[in-house]
Amino acid sequence: xxxxxxxxxxxxxxxxxxxxxxQAIHLPIQGRIGGFGSGGLARRAGVTGTPDLSNQGNLQxxxxxxVNGQQFQVLIxxxxxxLYVVGNVNGAKDTGKxxxxxxxxxSTKGPIxxxxxxxxxxxxxNQAFIxxxxxxxxxxxxxxxxxxxxxxxxxxxxxxxxxxxPVLDRIFKQNSNTSNYITILxxxxxxxxxxxxxxxxxxxxxxxxxxxxxxxxxxxxxxxxRGGQHWTAMLDKNGxxxxxxxxxxxxxxATGNKLTxxxxxxxxxxxxxxxxxxxxxxxxxxxxxxNVSGGSAPMWTLPCSTELNVTFxxxxxxxxxxxLDTVTSALxxxxxxSGNPTCVGxxxxxxxxxxxxxxxxxxxxxxxxxxxxxxxxxVDGSLAKVGDPYIxxxxxxxxxxxxxDFVKIRMDGIDKSADLxxxxxxxxxxxxGSSRDDGxxxxxxHKYLPYIIxxxxxVGVIILILIIAASYRxxxxxxxxxxxxxxxxxxxxxxxxxxxxxxxxxxx
Ligand SMILES: *[C@@H]1O[C@H](CO)[C@@H](O)[C@H](O)[C@H]1NC(C)=O
Ligand SMILES: *[C@@H]1O[C@H](CO)[C@@H](O)[C@H](O)[C@H]1NC(C)=O
Ligand SMILES: *[C@@H]1O[C@H](CO)[C@@H](O)[C@H](O)[C@H]1NC(C)=O
Ligand SMILES: *[C@@H]1O[C@H](CO)[C@@H](O)[C@H](O)[C@H]1NC(C)=O
Ligand SMILES: *[C@@H]1O[C@H](CO)[C@@H](O)[C@H](O)[C@H]1NC(C)=O
Ligand SMILES: *[C@@H]1O[C@H](CO)[C@@H](O)[C@H](O)[C@H]1NC(C)=O
Ligand SMILES: *[C@@H]1O[C@H](CO)[C@@H](O)[C@H](O)[C@H]1NC(C)=O
Numbered sequence: 001x002x003x004x005x006x007x008x009x010x011x012x013x014x015x016x017x018x019x020x021x022x023q024a025i026h027l028p029i030q031g032r033i034g035g036f037g038s039g040g041l042a043r044r045a046g047v048t049g050t051p052d053l054s055n056q057g058n059l060q061x062x063x064x065x066x067v068n069g070q071q072f073q074v075l076i077x078x079x080x081x082x083l084y085v086v087g088n089v090n091g092a093k094d095t096g097k098x099x100x101x102x103x104x105x106x107s108t109k110g111p112i113x114x115x116x117x118x119x120x121x122x123x124x125x126n127q128a129f130i131x132x133x134x135x136x137x138x139x140x141x142x143x144x145x146x147x148x149x150x151x152x153x154x155x156x157x158x159x160x161x162x163x164x165x166p167v168l169d170r171i172f173k174q175n176s177n178t179s180n181y182i183t184i185l186x187x188x189x190x191x192x193x194x195x196x197x198x199x200x201x202x203x204x205x206x207x208x209x210x211x212x213x214x215x216x217x218x219x220x221x222x223x224x225x226r227g228g229q230h231w232t233a234m235l236d237k238n239g240x241x242x243x244x245x246x247x248x249x250x251x252x253x254a255t256g257n258k259l260t261x262x263x264x265x266x267x268x269x270x271x272x273x274x275x276x277x278x279x280x281x282x283x284x285x286x287x288x289x290x291n292v293s294g295g296s297a298p299m300w301t302l303p304c305s306t307e308l309n310v311t312f313x314x315x316x317x318x319x320x321x322x323x324l325d326t327v328t329s330a331l332x333x334x335x336x337x338s339g340n341p342t343c344v345g346x347x348x349x350x351x352x353x354x355x356x357x358x359x360x361x362x363x364x365x366x367x368x369x370x371x372x373x374x375x376x377x378x379v380d381g382s383l384a385k386v387g388d389p390y391i392x393x394x395x396x397x398x399x400x401x402x403x404x405d406f407v408k409i410r411m412d413g414i415d416k417s418a419d420l421x422x423x424x425x426x427x428x429x430x431x432x433g434s435s436r437d438d439g440x441x442x443x444x445x446h447k448y449l450p451y452i453i454x455x456x457x458x459v460g461v462i463i464l465i466l467i468i469a470a471s472y473r474x475x476x477x478x479x480x481x482x483x484x485x486x487x488x489x490x491x492x493x494x495x496x497x498x499x500x501x502x503x504x505x506x507x508x
Contacts, residue, residue: 127167
């Protein structure tokens with residue numbers, strides 16, 4: 001998880017003293033944003049059974065695991081590779097080693113212990129994890145489950161043997177008849193037609209999207225620095241269709257002009273080059289690159305009713321992005337010249353150098369693609385040679401339905417999309433690639449992400465405050481408010497600054 005630590009949620013729960021803490025932390029947000037109640041479960045509800053993920057306002061997705069029988073609600077994070085839980089785990093065995101992971105925001109440190117973990121119906125004895133003690137930044141019962149490759153695991157490194165392997169490696173090794181893959185389906189809060197919260201599976205697919213297994217296999221780009229290995233793949237050359245329907249010229253002065261993308265379920269807002277962000281948002285009349293309250297770097301802000309159709313292309317398969325994801329109403333930019341609230345472009349201009357990949361596709365992208373990650377031979381110590389790891393993606397967004405959703409939610413039911421007249425394309429501002437093309441640097445992502453995420457986190461805090469404030473008001477009035485309505489008057493008054501701990505220029 002590279003995004004929002006439980007401590008922020010805890011902090012927010014303190015802001016709302018009148019709300020019982022558990023309620024503040026576990027707000028059932030889905031279905032509230034946009035004011036749509038428990039309207040019939042639509043397309044994605046074809047998914048049978050109960051969702052394995054809870055979706056907190058499109059900001060983070062969590063699942064429940066047990067450790068020695070105790071339940072923990074953990075963030076699912078394809079961008080990291082370790083498990084930590086907060087609180088004492090009864091009967092856990094101490095390995096005598098200490099582990100620490102520095103996330104973008106916050107960190108965890110504690111004894112590495114082993115216990116029986118249950119996750120997605122699998123029972124893993126002697127699973128190594130970091131037992132994080134409860135403190136002001138770590139809420140009891142929370143945690144993070146890293147779903148990345150074991151080569152990037154800090155616990156594995158600390159123990160120095162396969163006894164430190166992450167949960168998934170353990171599952172794949174123990175169950176030789178289970179295929180070495182996971183799938184992730186992220187729901188969209190505020191979507192009037194698809195209200196399924198989300199699912200995560202191990203070794204099986206979610207019906208009716210089983211045909212993800214016949215999608216093109218995107219080879220995982222292997223990093224020379226195994227500690228920096230992530231779930232990455234190549235975007236097609238010029239593989240983004242901009243709002244004018246033409247492919248955006250993406251350039252990279254190496255690697256066949258293709259950009260490498262990292263898929264990170266723990267990252268709320270995708271990160272693209274400044275040029276790509278310009279081509280998506282900069283041509284909209286009224287769009288300005290502005291300092292958004294809480295953000296560490298300027299973000300594109302634009303009228304909330306702006307419908308932008310953007311599509312990503314992997315191996316000739318198009319992934320249309322739902323316009324509710326491209327221009328997010330969950331976060332507010334400064335009011336425009338007429339005093340109207342503005343929305344924010346979710347594909348943020350990346351503000352720092354990253355190593356080994358060029359784009360981070362987080363939740364705003366992943367809500368549009370059902371993702372299968374086949375670990376292949378990346379499973380630590382696997383006996384059988386099963387092949388190279390790959391990723392398969394199945395498009396989930398139907399442009400016509402997405403358009404209808406957008407008209408309903410952001411255009412008050414009247415299709416004004418023909419009124420959008422894009423300005424001329426901005427001059428291309430150079431290289432869209434990261435400064436280096438492989439992970440050869442000794443520095444791993446852990447060290448660099450903080451810069452990027454600090455901004456997202458601060459932004460996330462704002463969103464969360466708005467959501468909680470909105471829901472709180474709503475619940476007292478028994479009426480839900482739309483997030484694109486004017487913000488609740490200011491942020492909750494508080495005697496301390498929620499952002500003071502999150503300096504964008506600080507390295508963690
Ligand atoms: C996880 O457990 C909590 C508390 O029991 C519950 O409220 C939540 O719905 C569960 N989440 C999922 C995805 O089942
Ligand atoms: C997979 O293997 C386990 C034991 O290793 C066995 O209990 C289970 O029935 C097997 N499942 C299938 C589908 O063969
Ligand atoms: C996969 O299955 C879904 C659900 O049945 C269907 O809507 C979609 O068109 C299929 N996609 C492909 C590429 O076969
Ligand atoms: C994109 O690249 C093509 C070929 O290099 C060029 O003809 C075209 O003008 C470029 N478009 C933009 C908007 O820069
Ligand atoms: C954002 O804020 C920084 C410092 O507060 C300032 O230097 C910069 O000019 C601002 N950028 C914009 C686009 O307003
Ligand atoms: C994509 O389509 C083009 C033209 O139809 C074709 O030349 C190319 O080989 C295809 N690429 C992939 C990865 O399938
Ligand atoms: C976006 O795409 C939808 C579906 O193809 C279309 O109806 C709508 O007019 C498009 N909107 C804009 C602003 O291009």
